Amino acid sequence: MLLLFLVPANFLPFGDGDIVNPVSDDGSSEAIFLQQPFKYFGRTYNQIYVNNNGHLTFTQPLSAYVPYLNAGIDIIAALWTDLDNDNGGTISYREDTSSAVLEQVTQAVNQYYPNVPFTATSAFVATWDSVPYITGGGAGYDTVDSVNSFTIPAASAPELSSSSNIEVNGRWSFRVDGSLNLPANFLPFGDGDTVNPISDDGSSEAIHLQQPFKYFGRTYNQIYVNNNGHLTFTEPLSAYVPYLNAGIDIIAALWTDLDNDNGGTISYREDTSSAVLEQVTQAVNQYYPNVPFTATSAFVATWDSVPYITGGGVVTFQVVLVSNGDRSFILINYGDIAETGQVWLAGYDTVDSVNSFTIPAASAPELSSSSNIK
Template sequence: MRYSVVFVFILPETTTETTSVTPETTTTPAPTTTLTETTTTPAPTTTLTETTTETTSEITATPEITTAAAETTTLTTTVSTTAATTTPWTAPAIFYPFGAKAGDIEILENGGDTYYHVVFSTPFTYFGRTYNSIYVNNNGLLTFNHSLPETNPYPFPAYGAVDYIAPLLTDLNDLGIGKYSYQEYTSGSVLTRATQDINQYFPGRDFTASWVFVATWDYVRTWDMNVFNQHSGPAITVQAVLISDGGFSYIQIHYGDCAGIPAAVGAGYDTKGSTDYYQIHYDPYGGYSIPNLKNTTNVGVPGRWAFLVNNGSETVIGVQMKLQSFSNLAQRENSDAVLQIIKQELIKYGVSSKFELKLRKLQKINP
């Protein structure tokens, strides 16, 4: 009699806000000017003389003095003033909340190569390696192992010694005024939004986000703070979102306006030794090709990219089954049917139904 051993691993099947700002318009009431013209007509004086043949009498009569009523003319002048309305700049709807109004910690760019070391409250697993902190570099780069504020974009795979995520690796600090900011979330509407996003782009996992980290870079080609605040000059705005449920890890990269810049640019993610990587964009001759990034996507939403960067925990089990034909099991449709039978048996014995079975190895043994 022949027996076969099937090694199966269990993957926990886990299944991820547009802010509208209405500008306040102030209208200055129109001033009213009243002009009054008054005209007075003096009363005439008349002298009458009456003469007879018998008696001569001189009578002087003073008529009643009449004063004409004053005529008043009112002229109204209306001055219309249209208050200058300034619509505050808002990021594209795909962006998660960021900046001071969202509660971020902000770093104002000073023209040098800077970074900020952030310690996580919850570890984040990136392609099998678990990290408790991250470096937010001013050049559009997140690094896990150490800071890397200098800018040296290489095409992926770079075969380096650092795990990193590069929404837009370039000399952002040469553009003008800029800020980069970050915030960590463990509750609230941002987690709800992340849960919805991941379930939309990676269905069938019943994913529920328990942790989110958002980092944003916002630069404008100007040295005028008013121009910066209104984004009335050429600008670059990009964002990275790290999402986890404690097992599965995802990242999202968002692109807003991306003005051309005379420096090499790279975008995507890479790992130690480039065992896992993805290149969204690379241009070694100057980033004048980046304005179109806001129209690119891998999930059907312009400006947004989403990636699974850790497959979660897995359990490998061995199942010994007696089969009539080993060759039949080797066929995909037959092995899928057997996996469903195994899953139902595991559920019957109390295992949660929220897992996925995949056939890793099929080995034929003799009894």
């Protein structure tokens, strides 16, 4: 994922077909659904807001006109200042998948990042056209934790039109897809995955398993990926408050109230590629050296940068069901897990609770630094 800050000679077409922001001092667009999710420093967003005061945000609109660092939000600020479309100008946007625009942005990215193979499939274009100032400003980007942050070093606002970090005056570009501390043992995800619906407390459809999965004596041919951090076999589950003795077979990597309405992606696939099967076979053989095993299927479900319902951070984790038709194993990989005051639980349970386990972590972030294997 890359950002391009453009000046007129390099502007993409705008105006015709764009959606125009409301005329409102300190206003914003509605939540804009992105057909192509956007990765921003390890978090994946399905929506965006175009804010009149010169910035883009992902989880909520922002009316702030005085720029400040360490804002505690993911923000792209082309020119964060007090702008006033009450007194003129137009602020508009669109998501463009036309071949002409995709070719133009692909050529630009290939020029600026020659060592990064890239072909664009979507371009979200937001344009502030002749919008008047009210007062001062700043330009750059920041992230929710300010680990990734940059301010364009221009001594004055007009210098933005004659400066650059890619030798094209008036254009600044940044690669921003960088992942946040994903474990080395995460399986690949994203490309080719099926994405869960954006729905608070939602679930996937029933997913047919090519390779049935044995779970404590019961064999299942289907599975559900539930947005609130768990997998079930016989029916979807919307519950967000975790409870033991639930009377169901459940694998709960992080059972809590998650909200993919506000960002992140929940996706899954059943993988039988030789590369993935070799990886999970090696893992199982390492952790269970006395159990002869060669995997024939890996069902991979990933929660990528999904926010808590109460805000305050996102979580990234992955559940892998590994099977050869006779033996079955669960691998749970944790990435960045934000602290939360919400009730949560991690582990598994069975319909009769004869087999049940809760991961003994004192806080949700400890899931990323604890393990039962070496």
